[in-house]
Amino acid sequence: MTSSLSYWQRWRIDHAAQLEDLRRGLFRFSRNRLSLIGLFIVVTMLIIAITSPWWVPYPEDATGRVNMANRLQPPSSAHFFGTDDAGRDIFTRTVLATRTSFQVGAIILIVAISIGVTLGAVAGYAGGVTNQIIMRLTDVMLTFPGIFLPMALASALGRGMVPAMLALSITWWPGYCRLVEAQVLKVREEDFVLGARAIGASRMRVIFRHILPNILTAIIVKASMDFGFAVLALASLGFIGIGIQPPEPDWGSMIALGRRFMPNAWWISTFPGLFMFVMVLGFNLLGDGLRDLLDPGATAK
Amino acid sequence: MVRYLVNRILWIPVVLLLLSLITFVISRMVPGDPVKLAAGPQARPEQIQRLTEEFGLDRPLPEQYLRYMGGLLQGSWGYSISNRREVLPDLLTYFSATLELTLVATLLGLAIGIPLAIVAARWRDLWPDHLSRFISIGAVSVPVFWIAIILQLIFGQTLHWLPVSGRFDPRQTYPTTITGLLLLDTLLVGNWQGFITALRYILLPAFCQSLLVIALITRQLRGDLLDMLRKDFVMVARANGIKERIIWTRYLLKNALIATVSMLGFLIGFALGGSVLIEFVFDWPGVGQYATKAALLLDFQVIMGATLFIGVVVVLVNLITDILYRFVDPRIRFS
Numbered sequence: 001m002t003s004s005l006s007y008w009q010r011w012r013i014d015h016a017a018q019l020e021d022l023r024r025g026l027f028r029f030s031r032n033r034l035s036l037i038g039l040f041i042v043v044t045m046l047i048i049a050i051t052s053p054w055w056v057p058y059p060e061d062a063t064g065r066v067n068m069a070n071r072l073q074p075p076s077s078a079h080f081f082g083t084d085d086a087g088r089d090i091f092t093r094t095v096l097a098t099r100t101s102f103q104v105g106a107i108i109l110i111v112a113i114s115i116g117v118t119l120g121a122v123a124g125y126a127g128g129v130t131n132q133i134i135m136r137l138t139d140v141m142l143t144f145p146g147i148f149l150p151m152a153l154a155s156a157l158g159r160g161m162v163p164a165m166l167a168l169s170i171t172w173w174p175g176y177c178r179l180v181e182a183q184v185l186k187v188r189e190e191d192f193v194l195g196a197r198a199i200g201a202s203r204m205r206v207i208f209r210h211i212l213p214n215i216l217t218a219i220i221v222k223a224s225m226d227f228g229f230a231v232l233a234l235a236s237l238g239f240i241g242i243g244i245q246p247p248e249p250d251w252g253s254m255i256a257l258g259r260r261f262m263p264n265a266w267w268i269s270t271f272p273g274l275f276m277f278v279m280v281l282g283f284n285l286l287g288d289g290l291r292d293l294l295d296p297g298a299t300a301k
Numbered sequence: 302m303v304r305y306l307v308n309r310i311l312w313i314p315v316v317l318l319l320l321s322l323i324t325f326v327i328s329r330m331v332p333g334d335p336v337k338l339a340a341g342p343q344a345r346p347e348q349i350q351r352l353t354e355e356f357g358l359d360r361p362l363p364e365q366y367l368r369y370m371g372g373l374l375q376g377s378w379g380y381s382i383s384n385r386r387e388v389l390p391d392l393l394t395y396f397s398a399t400l401e402l403t404l405v406a407t408l409l410g411l412a413i414g415i416p417l418a419i420v421a422a423r424w425r426d427l428w429p430d431h432l433s434r435f436i437s438i439g440a441v442s443v444p445v446f447w448i449a450i451i452l453q454l455i456f457g458q459t460l461h462w463l464p465v466s467g468r469f470d471p472r473q474t475y476p477t478t479i480t481g482l483l484l485l486d487t488l489l490v491g492n493w494q495g496f497i498t499a500l501r502y503i504l505l506p507a508f509c510q511s512l513l514v515i516a517l518i519t520r521q522l523r524g525d526l527l528d529m530l531r532k533d534f535v536m537v538a539r540a541n542g543i544k545e546r547i548i549w550t551r552y553l554l555k556n557a558l559i560a561t562v563s564m565l566g567f568l569i570g571f572a573l574g575g576s577v578l579i580e581f582v583f584d585w586p587g588v589g590q591y592a593t594k595a596a597l598l599l600d601f602q603v604i605m606g607a608t609l610f611i612g613v614v615v616v617l618v619n620l621i622t623d624i625l626y627r628f629v630d631p632r633i634r635f636s
Contacts, residue, residue, distance in 0.1 A: 138321040146574020152604045155596035156330045263458035273447030281442040
């Protein structure tokens with residue numbers, strides 16, 4: 001009987017199909033050089049974000065320190081990326097901004113996914129008027145292109161990191177809501193859901209135990225693609241001047257600062273932007289590969 | 302057809318109502334006092350009081366919303382708190398610049414993106430495909446305000462090939478307004494020098510704005526083309542010995558263009574979204590720049606107006622695309 005098998009062995013037998021899918025997916029993923037580059041960039045950036053406070057050359061430059069003697073120095077061995085108008089080391093500030101970006105990006109996505117998944121699951125499962133109301137609101141939120149809506153909201157909430165974060169979280173959920181609603185509609189008439197309902201599982205149980213695990217893949221794929229975009233959006237607000245405020249390090253506000261010293265002190269804008277580009281590129285390459293890996297139907301054409 | 306149109310158009314007021322509600326709610330979340338900011342630091346309390354009353358900020362929120370809606374319906378979109386000008390006429394003036402930039406960016410994006418998609422699908426999983434994938438992922442990953450500054454640095458400040466800010470050379474006579482689109486206005490009167498000037502000014506911002514369009518169209522169209530390749534008509538054509546080149550030029554490209562038309566609204570919407578930061582960097586006198594400047598001044602009437610305006614434009618663009626798509630592809634039923 002099965003009792004002779006360990007829990008792990010039983011789990012492997014129960015999930016044999018999924019494991020096979022995963023194995024094939026990993027194979028495809030490892031064959032795709034661009035995805036591997038993405039994975040490498042993301043892991044490197046994550047390590048930088050976690051460890052940077054211990055090794056950046058001038059940690060005090062992330063605060064309001066001013067060192068006029070070192071003003072506007074071009075890149076050199078002492079300052080890899082040069083210094084800004086207050087003599088602060090741009091390399092230090094660029095690297096430390098990675099940390100903030102990861103934290104804020106994660107918070108934005110967690111909040112947005114929580115709201116979006118809840119509303120989407122409710123809309124998809126309840127149907128009828130509830131569905132109409134939620135989905136109409138979602139459609140309309142998605143009508144506003146680009147950062148118009150977050151910008152309006154952020155400027156209403158005031159300047160700084162928290163308002164920018166709030167503004168982006170509140171405007172980011174509609175994508176997830178639409179995704180989850182579509183998936184729930186697809187899954188809810190499947191036999192396993194009908195079976196669960198027939199034996200009297202509560203609505204909550206059906207949604208959380210039977211429907212959500214089946215659409216988790218789609219959510220993860222979207223989130224991995226979205227992380228880079230959340231970082232970009234945050235920097236965009238910083239660039240306009242309504243996001244993270246100096247002296248707190250932020251790629252957007254650093255690039256904005258550099259604009260004032262173009263073309264002579266070109267390094268102030270160039271390096272933070274290049275760094276951010278590499279990070280976002282990493283997430284997008286990884287997300288693109290993950291989509292092939294976790295959602296073979298989408299590209300196995 | 303008529304029924305479809307009526308249905309679509311009946312939905313529009315509902316959508317517009319929701320759009321206005323969202324922008325209204327957002328703009329009234331302002332914690333800092335916008336009136337105080339507009340009146341200046343030396344304003345006396347009674348001045349602030351008077352301004353507050355003038356803008357109706359002392360009334361209950363539902364009443365403020367009804368008044369705002371009433372104003373919208375009568376074509377009065379409120380006054381800017383910072384410069385006391387009416388919002389709607391300003392928006393309309395700025396919009397011609399945004400429209401021109403967005404149209405040129407979309408065309409440029411199609412001109413670059415469609416060939417990239419075709420090449421990627423034609424040589425699937427070979428180096429052209431990888432390259433086009435890298436370009437499209439790179440194009441969405443690059444911070445658009447950064448690449449804008451870098452291009453300004455290279456082509457403007459270093460090489461001096463292209464101007465980096467504004468829409469037209471202030472030393473030349475500004476073209477007479479006919480459509481509000483400078484490229485068209487100068488062409489219509491045969492003003493070649495003006496046309497070249499306008500083109501030089503629009504090139505860099507339009508390229509930056511087209512990046513997103515390039516990325517979206519390349520990915521989507523490549524997928525569509527690969528889908529089509531597996532369709533029966535391609536198999537039949539191949540079985541009949543029709544040359545691969547003819548299959549691509551006669552069969553697939555026609556369908557690809559239909560697929561592109563279906564995406565047009567979506568693409569223009571995205572391009573419009575990109576206008577905020579690009580107009581800000583290139584000092585392009587459009588709605589995006591108007592909105593960013595207002596955002597910095599907490600001028601909520603303007604932010605609300607601009608956001609609502611862009612929302613309305615996107616709704617209309619989507620409607621037009623849907624109708625156009627159904628004309629181009631008669632297989633789509635008007636349901």
